[in-house]
Amino acid sequence: MAEQLAENLWRLEIPLVGNPLKTLNSYLLTGERSLLIDTGFRQDPCREAVERELSAVGADRDRMDIFLTHLHSDHTGLAPELIRPGCRIFMGRSDGARMLAGQSRDFWQRTYAGFVTEGFSREEMAALWDTNPARTAGPVPYDGYVFLEDGDTLPVGDRALRCVLTPGHTPGHLCLWDAAAGRLFSGDHILFHITPNICRWEGAADSLGDYLGSLAKVESLPVRELLPAHRRDRGDFRERIGELKAHHARRLSDALAIVGADPGRTAYEIAGRMAWSIRCRSWADFPLTQKYFAVGEALAHLDHLCRLGQAERRVTGDTARYYPAG
Ligand SMILES: [Zn+2]
Numbered sequence: 001m002a003e004q005l006a007e008n009l010w011r012l013e014i015p016l017v018g019n020p021l022k023t024l025n026s027y028l029l030t031g032e033r034s035l036l037i038d039t040g041f042r043q044d045p046c047r048e049a050v051e052r053e054l055s056a057v058g059a060d061r062d063r064m065d066i067f068l069t070h071l072h073s074d075h076t077g078l079a080p081e082l083i084r085p086g087c088r089i090f091m092g093r094s095d096g097a098r099m100l101a102g103q104s105r106d107f108w109q110r111t112y113a114g115f116v117t118e119g120f121s122r123e124e125m126a127a128l129w130d131t132n133p134a135r136t137a138g139p140v141p142y143d144g145y146v147f148l149e150d151g152d153t154l155p156v157g158d159r160a161l162r163c164v165l166t167p168g169h170t171p172g173h174l175c176l177w178d179a180a181a182g183r184l185f186s187g188d189h190i191l192f193h194i195t196p197n198i199c200r201w202e203g204a205a206d207s208l209g210d211y212l213g214s215l216a217k218v219e220s221l222p223v224r225e226l227l228p229a230h231r232r233d234r235g236d237f238r239e240r241i242g243e244l245k246a247h248h249a250r251r252l253s254d255a256l257a258i259v260g261a262d263p264g265r266t267a268y269e270i271a272g273r274m275a276w277s278i279r280c281r282s283w284a285d286f287p288l289t290q291k292y293f294a295v296g297e298a299l300a301h302l303d304h305l306c307r308l309g310q311a312e313r314r315v316t317g318d319t320a321r322y323y324p325a326g
Contacts, residue, residue: 031157120270168211
């Protein structure tokens with residue numbers, strides 16, 4: 001059921017079947033024109049829920065624009081099929097460019113080759129190719145995206161929403177800031193009870209460093225209400241930022257301890273030695289998709305340690321290995 005949060009503001013709960021995130025929060029701001037923030041996967045359960053809830057709220061679909069916080073398919077999947085003529089789909093420029101690049105086979109082959117360098121087997125990457133939700137549940141090709149930059153403002157009814165570029169979870173992630181209401185639509189930048197996944201991205205030298213910088217950036221806003229893209233949990237905004245910083249500080253020192261104790265391991269092997277909240281008996285039992293996220297996350301921490309001058313990455317042959325600095 002759509003939940004009314006304030007005048008002209010609704011939360012739509014979209015099921016993410018089989019995904020550990022469980023549900024997506026889409027937000028609908030209504031006015032002379034409406035704005036839907038994030039859409040769900042291009043899959044029937046999401047499609048049915050979003051259609052049902054938009055009708056329940058009585059959204060005027062011919063005057064509804066869509067804003068995508070970032071490129072992940074659980075946020076973007078349905079956008080091109082929900083949009084009506086004369087309406088616009090907005091997203092951050094850098095994520096938009098990446099999402100369009102991600103429609104080519106070439107892009108994924110390059111990304112996957114990078115993961116083989118970091119210790120994945122070719123067989124594992126081939127199996128991932130078939131199940132990658134970016135390919136199976138992401139948006140159909142669409143060339144009308146309107147790209148936004150940091151600081152751009154979107155008017156919705158009597159509200160003015162400012163884009164806040166928050167790279168880290170993805171390189172072009174945008175939060176939306178409603179200064180008059182003290183309300184931040186945080187996408188996947190800040191979630192309660194889930195730590196946003198931070199992984200390595202092509203073209204971003206230090207995703208975790210970017211993420212920590214983006215936490216500091218939103219921390220300076222006088223946020224009274226945080227509206228995240230997953231789960232209904234609420235809590236204190238500043239306290240949550242403190243927890244996320246502490247989490248990554250702990251993970252960095254764990255990763256550095258592993259590199260120090262056993263130099264010359266690949267990121268894949270290091271990820272296998274790090275602690276994960278997933279319930280599996282061993283690294284070998286991890287579902288492949290979870291392994292992919294775990295290695296991506298280990299890489300973001302290793303990249304940050306290299307950037308801080310505490311670790312070194314050396315490539316010999318086709319394989320990258322990590323060592324303590326010096
Ligand atoms: Zn995401």
